[in-house]
Amino acid sequence: MTFQDHLRTLAEQAISPIPAGEAEDIYVISFFIDNERDDPRQPTLTIGYNTEAQFQRTIANASDEAEARWNYAFWLQNELTVIGDLTRDPDGATARHRWISDLGLWYDEPARAEDWTTTVGPVAAKIEANFNQACVHLARELHDDGVIKSVIGKPVPVVLHELEYYEGIARRTEAANPPGLADEFTTWVRTG
Secondary structure (H helix, E strand, C coil), rough: CHHHHHHHHHHHHHCCCCHHHCCEEEHHHHHEEEEHCCCCCCCCEEEEEEHHHHHHHHHHCCCCCCHHHHHHHHHCCCCCECCCCCCCCCCHHHHHHHHHHHHHCCCCCCCCCHHHHHHHHHHHHHHHHHHHHHHHHHHHHHHCCCCCHHHHHCCCEEEECCCCCHHHHHHHHHCCCCCCCCHHHHHHHHHH
16 A cells, blocks of 8 residues: 555544534644654644534634634644554555655654754754645545535544644645635735
């Protein structure tokens, strides 16, 4: 199984069992991208969602309604799955390692700190870019194949994000969703 196939399988397994009562309150699916142990060779994808009820509960704690709606810090923080995690998804971690190696991007830790900027840094950036694109592709597939609409009952945006928000997050989220579906989120990122 390829790493992209593994992403797809675990993503479907994660969102498919969402109960209908909960699904009707979901307005966004979270694709939280992080590096396990801060190691760029170990990117992970945590899939979750947020609900209108959670949004309403957090408005008073946010600077405004848009922040409560779109800032991950105010979301449920549920983890339907963590793909690529060494402990929770060892098969995914193995597939990810093989995928990065097949891309010619795997590296061993440099012996000297100064090698990071000249050698490892650019390679780590390529790993990040490839992983982000794999997640964009996954979200588009889930939309295009009707998986999200079937489970949630309506199209909802998939937000690809980190803990910080910047233009790259907005662009990836736009690419991951049908045109216009994530406009409210991307506007918030760009004007916030």
